[in-house]
Structure formats: structure tokens, C-alpha cells
Amino acid sequence: xxxxxxxxxxxxxxxxxxxxxxxxxxxxxxxxxxxxxxxxxxxxxxxxxxxxxxxxxxxxxxxxxxxxxxxxxxxxxxxxxxxxxxxxxxxxxxxxxxxxxxxxxxxxxxxxxxxxxxxxxxxxxxxxxxxxxxxxxxxxxxxxxxxxxxxxxxxxxxxxxxxxxxxxxxxxxxxxxxxxxxxxxxxxxxxxxxxxxxxxxxxxxxxxxxxxxxxxxxxxxxxxxxxxxxxxxxxxxxxxxxxxxxxxxxxxxxxxxxxxxxxxxxxxx
Amino acid sequence: xxxxxxxxxxxxxxxxxxxxxxxxxxxxxxxxxxxxxxxxxxxxxxxxxxxxxxxxxxxxxxxxxxxxxxxxxxxxxxxxxxxxxxxxxxxxxxxxxxxxxxxxxxxxxxxxxxxxxxxxxxxxxxxxxxxxxxxxxxxxxxxxxxxxxxxxxxxxxxxxxxxxxxxxxxxxxxxxxxxxxxxxxxxxxxxxxxxxxxxxxxxxxxxxxxxxxx
Numbered sequence: 288x289x290x291x292x293x294x295x296x297x298x299x300x301x302x303x304x305x306x307x308x309x310x311x312x313x314x315x316x317x318x319x320x321x322x323x324x325x326x327x328x329x330x331x332x333x334x335x336x337x338x339x340x341x342x343x344x345x346x347x348x349x350x351x352x353x354x355x356x357x358x359x360x361x362x363x364x365x366x367x368x369x370x371x372x373x374x375x376x377x378x379x380x381x382x383x384x385x386x387x388x389x390x391x392x393x394x395x396x397x398x399x400x401x402x403x404x405x406x407x408x409x410x411x412x413x414x415x416x417x418x419x420x421x422x423x424x425x426x427x428x429x430x431x432x433x434x435x436x437x438x439x440x441x442x443x444x445x446x447x448x449x450x451x452x453x454x455x456x457x458x459x460x461x462x463x464x465x466x467x468x469x470x471x472x473x474x475x476x477x478x479x480x481x482x483x484x485x486x487x488x489x490x491x492x493x494x495x496x497x498x499x500x501x502x503x504x505x506x507x508x509x510x511x512x513x514x515x516x517x518x519x520x521x522x523x524x525x526x527x528x529x530x531x532x533x534x535x536x537x538x539x540x541x542x543x544x545x546x547x548x549x550x551x552x553x554x555x556x
Numbered sequence: 557x558x559x560x561x562x563x564x565x566x567x568x569x570x571x572x573x574x575x576x577x578x579x580x581x582x583x584x585x586x587x588x589x590x591x592x593x594x595x596x597x598x599x600x601x602x603x604x605x606x607x608x609x610x611x612x613x614x615x616x617x618x619x620x621x622x623x624x625x626x627x628x629x630x631x632x633x634x635x636x637x638x639x640x641x642x643x644x645x646x647x648x649x650x651x652x653x654x655x656x657x658x659x660x661x662x663x664x665x666x667x668x669x670x671x672x673x674x675x676x677x678x679x680x681x682x683x684x685x686x687x688x689x690x691x692x693x694x695x696x697x698x699x700x701x702x703x704x705x706x707x708x709x710x711x712x713x714x715x716x717x718x719x720x721x722x723x724x725x726x727x728x729x730x731x732x733x734x735x736x737x738x739x740x741x742x743x744x745x746x747x748x749x750x751x752x753x754x755x756x757x758x759x760x761x762x763x764x765x766x767x768x769x770x
Contacts, residue, residue: 336604350699350730352639352687371605371733373769374639378733422635424643424679426708433719435708437645437679455710457719497715498749522638552681554637 336369338397347387351376415519416477423553430545432458445476463493527551607769610634616763623652650674671715678722680707699730718746
């Protein structure tokens with residue numbers, strides 16, 4: 288019986304934790320339900336963003352891409368409903384019900400009901416230096432082994448960001464997985480070739496190859512310092528080169544030091 | 557000397573000019589005719605539905621080197637960064653049968669059943685090199701993309717993880733703005749040393765599936 292008491296307390300604690308979660312879930316379901324009730328073409332269009340053409344004309348294409356044919360040209364004063372966006376293209380419908388795709392740069396030259404220019408823009412070097420989120424994939428070497436990783440980062444300021452990186456590496460004797468959290472500082476965010484410094488820590492799991500006998504999996508903490516370079520390519524894409532020096536804190540007498548070189552491609556938004 | 561004279565003369569002139577106002581009624585503040593009553597409008601982030609993510613299941617056949625061709629199932633997710641480039645992640649599972657040697661010799665199997673489980677993931681970059689449009693009768697037009705894709709990842713097979721490079725090409729047909737039909741051919745290339753010596757293996761996968769943009 289005595290054993291059960293902590294268990295019950297644990298359950299109660301869990302129930303306390305779950306209650307607000309359930310409440311949140313129900314609230315979310317309720318809000319989506321009410322939202323679903325309100326849909327219908329007319330109501331949906333009212334909630335959508337509208338704009339008016341102020342340029343001499345505006346080109347509508349059949350599909351979201353620069354190579355697709357222009358099939359309709361909207362005149363100055365025509366009112367458009369903005370339906371959805373795919374990459375740099377916005378699908379619009381005019382008052383006659385004609386739907387087509389317009390580039391964001393052209394949408395950026397239309398105005399809303401109050402005569403203000405719509406806040407659309409296609410990404411450029413300026414948006415690169417003011418980016419908030421960044422994610423990408425990288426390839427390279429971790430010590431003598433091949434490594435592949437994916438990462439995502441959030442920029443608190445133009446200079447500082449926090450990144451979560453997941454790496455898997457494959458060697459002749461072992462392979463491993465590593466999750467690290469890194470603080471990245473870029474000194475010159477407005478440069479096209481933007482260098483950065485990084486410091487971080489994480490966890491690493493090493494699995495020796497199945498062909499090796501009498502070895503077991505192990506989990507160690509890691510710490511790292513590094514430096515790298517981001518290069519703005521075009522639109523939302525950037526190239527990333529980085530070097531890190533890892534210290535893997537093993538249970539053995541000596542810690543392991545590993546050099547890691549990586550090249551990757553990332554996108555920001 | 558001349559400067560001094562000028563100075564005195566100018567000061568006297570200024571006093572004379574200013575005296576009229578200085579001894580009259582206090583100067584009136586210019587009356588504000590228009591009161592600035594403009595509410596500063598924050599330009600909101602455009603409330604528009606963006607559909608840059610693609611997610612969907614696929615099924616196909618993978619030819620596992622030294623083993624059979626087997627059915628493969630998977631899930632793929634893509635993020636379209638520009639109209640030309642997209643990032644894609646794939647995860648697939650399959651299961652290998654006996655090797656030709658095991659079948660012919662009729663001896664003890666070389667690998668356990670667990671070791672025959674085949675799974676992989678990869679992170680790739682895709683390039684829509686040939687965007688196009690497909691015309692059905694004279695009424696319908698569907699957008700399509702032919703793309704090259706390449707990436708790297710992991711293959712878990714025969715009890716170990718193998719660093720895998722994936723290269724391939726594919727075709728995406730947009731049935732409407734949100735639903736697409738995809739056809740993919742990928743080569744999963746990795747060095748394997750399960751049979752003692754290290755050897756490069758090519759594992760060609762053919763797959764088809766539906767994806768949904770959201």
C-alpha cells in the first residue's frame with residue numbers, strides 16, 4: 288500500500304498538468320468548428336485581403352512561375368481578392384471571377400481600401416540581414432566519418448541566434464547521433480558574406496558497428512566552439528560553411544576532441 | 557573702427573525696429589488650424605494563406621542490391637523555398653528477403669529477420685528544372701514540374717547504419733492547387749561491409765504517391 292501513495296500523487300500531478308492541456312485542445316477544436324461554420328465563398332472573400340490595381344496594368348499568369356503565359360491583364364482600378372500565396376506568387380480573383388497568379392513584386396504595387404501599399408516584397412539581401420528563422424541541411428565530415436545534419440535557428444536580434452542541430456555520422460567502427468543547441472553570433476549581419484562564431488553544447492549517442500564485439504552503446508555530453516560563413520545566394524537561399532571543434536566528455540580517462548567541417552544550404556524566412 | 561561703427565548702428569536700428577513689438581501686446585502663438593488626428597496604422601503582416609509545404613505518403617519498389625526487389629512505403633515532406641528550389645525529407649521502410657546465395661545454397665540464413673528490416677531517411681534539395689503545363693482535352697490545364705533531387709541521409713539495414721547519398725529525378729503533377737500526384741526514381745548509394753569487404757551498393761527505388769500542399 289505504502290508504495291502506491293507516491294504513485295497516486297504522481298497521477299494527481301499528471302492530471303493537474305493534463306487539465307489545462309485538455310482545455311486548450313477543446314478551445315482549439317471549438318475555434319476551428321466556429322471557423323468552419325462561417326465559411327462559404329462570400330464570407331470567406333470578405334475576410335480575405337483585397338487590393339486595387341494602381342499601376343497601368345497587372346499581369347495574371349496561368350500558374351505560379353515566371354515561365355507560365357500571361358492570360359489576362361488587369362487594368363488600373365480593378366479590384367482583386369488575394370486568395371493564396373505559393374513561394375513568390377499570389378493567386379488573385381477579380382470581380383468577374385477570373386483567377387490567376389501574380390508575382391509579389393506586382394502585388395506590392397497595388398493598394399488596399401485605405402490607399403496603403405500592400406506589405407508584400409520578394410526576399411532580397413535586406414530581408415537576409417533581417418531574417419528571423421533559418422533552416423537547412425548540411426553535409427561534411429565529423430572527424431574521419433561522414434556526417435549529415437539538419438538544423439533550425441531563431442534570430443533574437445540581427446546578430447544573435449539560437450540553433451538546434453541534429454547530426455548523424457557514419458564511421459568504420461561506429462556511428463552516432465548528436466543533438467546540439469548553439470548560440471550563433473554574426474558580426475556583420477548586413478554583409479552578403481557574413482561570418483559567424485558559434486558556441487554550444489549537446490548530447491551524443493555512439494553505437495559501435497555490429498561487426499565489432501564486446502562494445503556497447505554509450506551516451507556522452509558534448510561542448511563545442513566554432514566559426515563559419517553564411518553566403519547569401521538569392522531569394523531565400525543561403526550557403527553555409529562551418530567548422531566546429533567538439534569535446535566529447537566520455538567516461539574514459541581522456542575526453543575526445545573531434546573536428547567537424549560542413550557545407551550546407553539553408554533558407555530563411 | 558569701421559566695424560564698431562557698423563555694430564553700433566545696427567544695434568540701434570534693431571532696437572528701434574523691435575521696440576514696437578516689445579512694448580505692445582504679447583506675441584500670439586500661431587493658431588493651429590488642422591489638428592493631426594492620424595492614427596498610425598501598423599502595416600500588418602499579410603493575412604494570406606501560404607501553401608509552401610507539401611506532405612504525403614508514397615509506395616513503390618526498391619531493388620536492394622544482392623537481395624530482391626521489395627515493396628517500399630514512405631512519407632515525404634517538402635518545403636518550397638522558391639519556385640525553383642525545394643527542400644525535401646523522406647522516410648521509407650521495406651524488408652529484404654533472402655540473398656540469392658541463401659536461396660541457392662539452402663543453408664543457414666546469413667542474417668536474422670530483424671536485420672532484414674530496411675529503413676532510410678534523407679534530406680535533399682530539389683530543383684524544378686522543367687516546369688510545365690499538361691493539357692487534357694481542350695478544357696483542362698494542369699501545372700507540372702520535372703525536377704532533379706539530391707541529398708544525403710541514413711540507411712538502416714543488416715543491423716547497421718550506412719551513410720547514403722540519394723540522387724534522382726521526379727515528376728509532380730498538380731491536380732489542383734493543393735493535391736499533387738508524384739512519380740519518383742531515386743538511387744540510394746551507400747558503402748556496405750556486411751559481407752566482409754567494403755562495397756558500394758546502388759539501390760534503385762521507384763515510387764509514386766500523392767502529396768498535399770498546405
